[in-house]
Amino acid sequence: MEQELAALVQQLIGAVEVAMSPMSASQQRQEAYQLCENFKEHSPHCAACGLQLAQKNNNPVIRHFGLQLLEHCAKFRWNSWQPPEKVQFKDTVLKMMAEGVENILTEQPYIKDALSKIVVELIKREWPQHWPTMMEELSRVAALGETQTELVLLIFLRLVEDIVAFQNLPTQRRKDILQCLTAHMGELFTFFTTTLQTHTMQYHQLARSLGEAEKVKAQCHCRVAQAVLKTLCGYVEWVSVSHVFANDGKLVESLCLLLGQREFQLHAAECLLLLVNRRGRTEERKPLLLLFNDGAMDTILSAASSADREALQNEQHYLFLKRLCQLLVGLGQQLGTLWGPTGLGVGCPANFSKYLSAILSFTAHNSQSLSSLTQGLWAAFLRHEHISKDSVFLEFVPKVLQQATINVVKTGFPSLSNSPSCTYSQVDFDSDDEFNSFFAAFRAQIVETVRLCTGLMPKVAFHYTDQCIRQLMASPINSSDATATGQGYCNLTSPSFVRWDGLTCYMEAVVNKIVKLNAVQLVIPEGVSLLEDVLGYSPKDPLILSCVLTCVSTLFPFGLTPLTPYCP
Incomplete structure (x- = not known):
């Protein structure tokens, strides 16, 4: 045999x-x-x-x-x-x-x-x-x-x-x-938590050693800790939240601390992301708001700041930055579910202003993919019955409107290098066609956010519209990307045209929302003045002239008789 x-x-x-x-x-x-x-x-x-x-x-x-x-x-x-x-x-x-x-x-x-x-x-x-x-x-x-x-x-x-x-x-x-x-889940999570803490601690102790044997042993501990994080990703999304937050949230605390450690940060971020994206009964999700506490929030924001500094040098850091953005957005979505008459007594959390500042930083990021991740959250907050009335949140609405005047401008083609966004687009998109498809959806998100902001603050929204259009009219037309056959006229990627094109979309969103609210009288003097100045502006460039005509059409309600008084 x-x-x-x-x-x-x-x-x-x-x-x-x-x-x-x-x-x-x-x-x-x-x-x-x-x-x-x-x-x-x-x-x-x-x-x-x-x-x-x-x-x-x-x-x-x-x-x-x-x-x-x-x-x-x-x-x-x-x-x-x-x-x-x-x-x-x-x-x-x-x-x-x-x-x-x-x-x-x-x-x-x-x-x-x-x-x-x-x-x-x-x-x-x-x-x-x-x-x-x-x-x-x-x-x-x-x-x-x-x-x-x-x-x-x-x-x-x-x-x-x-x-x-x-x-x-x-x-x-x-x-x-x-x-x-x-x-056996309690026993399992004790094993996961203990193993993670033990091996990360031993890794840090040995990684600082000069001996080759100690460094090899440190890598062994590192590999085990990474395996724990990968395994946790299979559990945190569905197990009872009591296991995840057992022992005063030691596991979650460990995950937050690992966000600042290069060897573990991506796996830790993915684990936390799955955790904050949990579904289920509302009362089971309340412990997730512990991530708004000082320690957790400061660690997340510090990790994001460090990753941002190296995002262009290392694609892994850029991916980590995306995961942190998704983590913060997911946390905000959970807050939106819990805030209000759910019987859980959840209101404005600690560090809400710091949190919104972080979201706004991602909105303003040169990576349009990162900015896009935040647009849905702003829209959800603006629609929320309670958050949209919160004094802390209302301080950020003008900042969101102002940032939208920048984001709505179509720059960042991966084939070009005329914008800081181009470098990120070269990582995110394989072609200009793929970027075009993305940007169409991105601009639609921005326009919806602008509409919702206008519903809360119509005068502020129109102020930014007025300011931006006047700046465009006062600036010389820049057709630096024009082709020789274009005889000096703008093409679709010329700096002046992309700004006119984007801000015309912005103006349409603001003015149409004001008209829908019957709030034209709130901004009648500014609107009439802007309409008169736009009518008096006569560019020779065909593409710019097309945008100007769109502005005239959009501002036309200000040339009509006063509408019904605005009743907020």
Whole structure:
């Protein structure tokens, strides 16, 4: 039997090497692939050969194929095995986790993933009815070292993905496992929190050391902490919020602190983002407002400031900046849900002014993608029955209106370099066509925000309109991007035209909203004066003249008889 197995193992190794070799002919590769598939489907020695192939003395590609054979057995042959065979298989896989893997820094990610998937398949078939000690056994494995801890974390991540995200189990089995997992959730989150705090602390202690061995050990701790953060991303969105905020919010506090640490900040931000985007009963979301406290808010804003300084030098920092923006926007959306007559006593939170300043900074950012992320939040706040009347919020409405006069101007084409936004667009968009599609939606968001602001402060909104149009008329026409065939006239990317085009949209949004409110009389003197000056402005450039005619049409209500008095 041993000789037969050894021969089969060598045959499979040869087939895998042929299938994976770039030097193999197509026919050879197909035959080798077919041999492997036939063996997997039909051979009674699938598990035995898989175990031998998966030994760590083989090269990673051979080991991975061996693990695939074991996963196939767990998936499709489990029910045909006797109980002693199942126990032996399970014990062998756990022993492989303990002894059959390389160091956490050198082991291939696909080997770890394949091994964890086998254990997940066993859990899906055996736990809790036939494997009641699973949690204790995995806990013992995790205690063996960093590699084993990472594997256990990967198992819990893959398990929750199958149960909650993909839901690829029969309904009753899914219900049983989810119920048992929920019952152990306090224990699990204690493990997550303790592991995260322990390994981040040890990483920082060793990372400052001069010795090479200490630095390598520090990287091991770093890898485990990153694995905890990835695993938490599979849980924080749906588990009871009491687990996330247990022990006075120690876990959330740790996540906030990690935002300031380069090795962990992106994973921590993604974890917090999933947390603040939770849905469910309103009262369960109230603890999320703890992120408005001094410590959490200051940490988030400090991390954003640091990332912004390096966003153009490092795409990872730019991605992190986007996650922080989404995090703050998600927090604001939760505030909008909780603020008001929900019976929870939620009103203006601590640091609301600081929070709005941060949102406004993102709105004013040279990255139009970042600015776009905030527009929906401003609109939600402006529509909100209570927030739209809050004195702190009302201080920011003029600032939003003023910033809109800048954002509405179409600059930032990735093919150009005539604006600070161009550099960010070169990261975000593959072509000018893609940018055009984005900007059309972005401008629509801005226009809606301007309309809503005008509904609250029509005089302020018209003041900015009046100011901007007069500045345009007083400025010389700049057609620096004009082509030679254009005889000095503006084209669609000329500086003067893009400003006229954007601010004409802004004016239309403001004036149309004022007319709809029957509030024309509030700004009659300014409106009539602006109309007269626009009528007296006669540019020679066709594109600019087209914008001026649009302004005349928009301002036409100011030339009519006074409308019904405004009643706010």
